Amino acid sequence: MTDVVFRHADIVIIGGGLSGTLLAVQLLKQPHPRRIAIIEPRAELGRGEAYSATELGHTLNGNAARMSVDPDNADDLTQWLTQFIDNGGWPESAEQSLPVAELFPPRGIFGLYAQQRLAEARALGARFGSTAEHVRAEAVDLQTHDEHVEVTLSDGQRWSARQAVLATGMFPAARTAVKAPGGLNAAAIDPWDVQAMRGLDPQARVLIIGSGLTMVDAVVSLDRAGHRGPITVISRHGLWPHVRRQPPSWPDFLATASELRSPRELMAEVRSQCRQAMGEGVDWQAPLDTVRVHIARLWSQASERQKRQFVRHVRPWWESHHHRSPPPSDALLQKAIAEGRLTLQAACYQSAEGTTLTIRRRGESVPVQLQGDVLINSSGIEYDWRRVDKPLPRQLLACGLITPGPLALGLQADADGALIDADGVTAQRLFAMGPPLRGMWWESTAVTDVAAQAKRLAATLAQHA
Incomplete structure (x- = not known):
């Protein structure tokens, strides 16, 4: 042997x-x-x-100041990117007309x-x-x-x-074989495959499952490929990602709020802080951005029941408010929405037969079918x-x-x-x-x-x- x-x-x-x-x-x-x-x-x-x-x-969905890979130097990416641009890299950065720290590379x-x-x-x-x-x-x-x-x-x-x-x-659900019925990935094209999208009819009817940041990437890919036809997004809760802005600083209100234990208490306090900020003329994203450093602690303190409640009832709103779209991508989405090319339907995906989807719209009990020419799975991460x-x-x-x-x-x-x-x-x-x-x-x-x-x-x- x-x-x-x-x-x-x-x-x-x-x-x-x-x-x-x-x-x-x-x-x-x-x-x-x-x-x-x-x-x-x-x-x-x-x-x-x-x-x-x-x-x-x-692009990244966070600006350079938020994306350092050095836990001991928050400015590491900003410093590297400054040198990269000064050496002739990424000349398109000038189009954003922003300081390097605020760029979305x-x-x-x-x-x-x-x-x-x-x-x-x-x-x-x-x-x-x-x-x-x-x-x-x-x-x-x-x-x-x-x-x-x-x-x-x-x-x-x-x-x-x-x-x-x-x-x-x-x-990624779009690139990973998963044990699930419906044949979605068998019929779908990759959200990031611009080359494959260039072979589509520019007026093709596109159906996208999921409305998170993968959907944003898919719309960007379609635009880069020259697609100008209708796009219908199917999302269970019918929520778009918010755009990421650069709000001013806000007091870390959770640093001393040791009494906050449950996700429900956290969400109530976050809403209160956001209302206070808007009442003072401050972007609501300012207080929300202070929450990140406390997420691991708060999540680990929550009971299994509280975690389940958060995932079931709060997660969609958390994702759309917290995982935000980069401004260049959001501008593209807003343009397509204003033109009437990009629409969102609040509905549950049930199955796919080729590029025909069976969905159940929110508030309705009878499934309906949507027919498209192209299908994209943007249901996020498995x-x-x-x-x-x-x-x-x-x-x-x-x-x-x-x-x-x-x-x-x-x-x-x-x-x-x-x-x-x-x-x-x-x-x-x-x-x-x-x-x-x-x-x-x-x-x-x-x-x-x-x-x-x-x-x-x-x-x-x-x-x-």
């Missing part, structure tokens, strides 16, 4: 998008020699699903920024004897043992490491790993190494990111960060959230090692 040949690393990071890249950056900064393997099938690290976009119209350029920070960390790590190797394959199997973790890749490679981290990022039809999630769930997180949002873990298995045992060698911890902290996808998690997890891994 032939012995299995393993390659060895100190830490295997599964996923080389923003989450995995920022974790590698933090690990490389530590003055301890270690070998890091980053398992990522894409040709480039640092991009993942979110930052692989190539169209300039697909394209996501593709943000990917370059993350890659440069990784390159700098690699150079620093080399001085300590550390390396970070990009292993271009997909992880398909993982086993834990008392002294190590074994990871099998799609090309047959086997890796052994002291620790492994699931930094798998997001599973956080329930039981519905993600990919090898590693299937294997990890089947062998009980992971278990769904609160409300099936991501995975169950402790406060340090150590995963909890089906028997309730906390792993000593298997961790997660970023979107897989959505159920633990609610907001676990934004750049600043991921950057802060990367720093904390790097310190935890060093302690465990």
Whole structure:
């Protein structure tokens, strides 16, 4: 019998998008020699699903001042972007006529920024004897043992490491096979595939499922492709994302509000603060923006029942008010709405047959059909790993190494990111960060959230090692 040949690393990071890249950056900064393997099938690290976009119209939904990957320097992206523009990069930035800190850079350029920070960390790590190797394959199997973790890749490679981290990022519903009826993805086109959209009839009738930020990207893609026909958006609650503005500062009213425990109490206080702001002539987004730093604490304090109530009754309004559209994209949406080309129907999606949708409009009991020429799935992110039809999630769930997180949002873990298995045992060698911890902290996808998690997890891994 032939012995299995393993390659060895100190830490295997599964996923080389923003989450995995920022974790590698933090690990490389530590003055301890270690070998890091980053398992990522894409040709480039640092991009993942979110930052692989190539169209300039697909921008960040936060301005540069809000999107630093350095948890110790909030101005890091602003400083990098200033130099990038001064060196001739992104000449189109002049069209926004804003200070660099207030610019909304394209996501593709943000990917370059993350890659440069990784390159700098690699150079620093080399001085300590550390390396970070990009292993271009997909992880398909993982086993834990008392002294190590074994990871099998799609090309047959086997890796052994002291620790492994699931930094798998997001599973966009439009790009991820999910176990769901209706055949939606089989008939839909990719919201970000501008090249495919250029082959459409410019007057084609487009149906879009979902009205969040993925829908905004889809409308931008259609515009870039030259589409000028009617677009109908189907959304259960009929809400558009608000546009992100640059409001003035507002007192951190939650810093001393220790009595606020439930989501209902939080929402009542937020509404009160927003009304107070508007009464003083201040943008309502100002008090809302102070809430972010308290979200993880408030979410972790809430009971399971309160969390369920929040997801069922408050989540749609939270998403539309908090996850806002970048101004250039919103301007495009408003123009299409004013022209009558872009309309929104409050309805539940039921199934798809080709490009014909069966929906049930809000307030009605009888389903109806909508016929279009083109279908786009913009239903957002799939956080329930039981519905993600990919090898590693299937294997990890089947062998009980992971278990769904609160409300099936991501995975169950402790406060340090150590995963909890089906028997309730906390792993000593298997961790997660970023979107897989959505159920633990609610907001676990934004750049600043991921950057802060990367720093904390790097310190935890060093302690465990």
